[in-house]
Amino acid sequence: MSTAWTGRRGTRARRPRPRGVWTASGIGMVLVLAVALGAYLPLVGFLGGVTATTAGLVPFPFVRITLVTLLGLVVVLALLLLALTRRHTVSSVFAVVIAVLVSLAVTAYPVVTIAVASADRAGDVWPIVTELWQRFTG
Template sequence: MTTLRGFRRGRGGMPRPRPRGVWVASGIGIVLLLAITLGAFFPLVGFLGGVTATTAGLVPFPFVRVTLVALLGAVVVLALVVLALTRRHTATSVVAVVFAVLVALAVTIYPVVTVAISSADRAGDVWPIVTDLWQRFTG
């Protein structure tokens, strides 16, 4: 009996199949990540880029920073999804999926925060220009 147990647990045996919960958690995570990416991130970045274009740069869009954060976030999310898919325990897979969704949400919120901060800085720069133009116009 001991020999048979040792044989089953040795390297020559078949690997233990992944529990159904790992596949379910990973599938739900992938669907949520696609929904966040296609339903929130891309439309939001497109909207902010359009606002920047229509205001002639008054509302700045930090393209390089947003691109770098998006690429870094994509690498982290991809690593977490691969981690979730390769685990043998459902709880570990669920934790990896939750972290992947949180990172995706943070990457989605980043452009809004960056544009808001840049716009607030730019608005502080615009007010003196507007008052100077008003003074020139009124004499």
């Protein structure tokens, strides 16, 4: 007796992917693309513009942001592929949730990095400003 999903004779029976796996993978891809196109790219563009208009007072650590972005891209793509190849909906949903969280973390990284670097730069600028003020006043 065979079931509908056993396949050809002599092959190992594999269960087909449930509809939930396809749904979760599709939703994950849409959410990751929405974060990338709706949040990450505009944010990095804005931060790059701020750096350009302040003549370098607000630093933009290009190499670190690029490396984190590429690493995040590899991790997110691997998680979405993992979600797509699972045979259980729960494991697929888990991989999709982790992929979305990683994409949100990669989106927040440039803001945090630039804020920390700006705070460090502001700490370096203040002694110069006070020294110039003292020379000017007397």
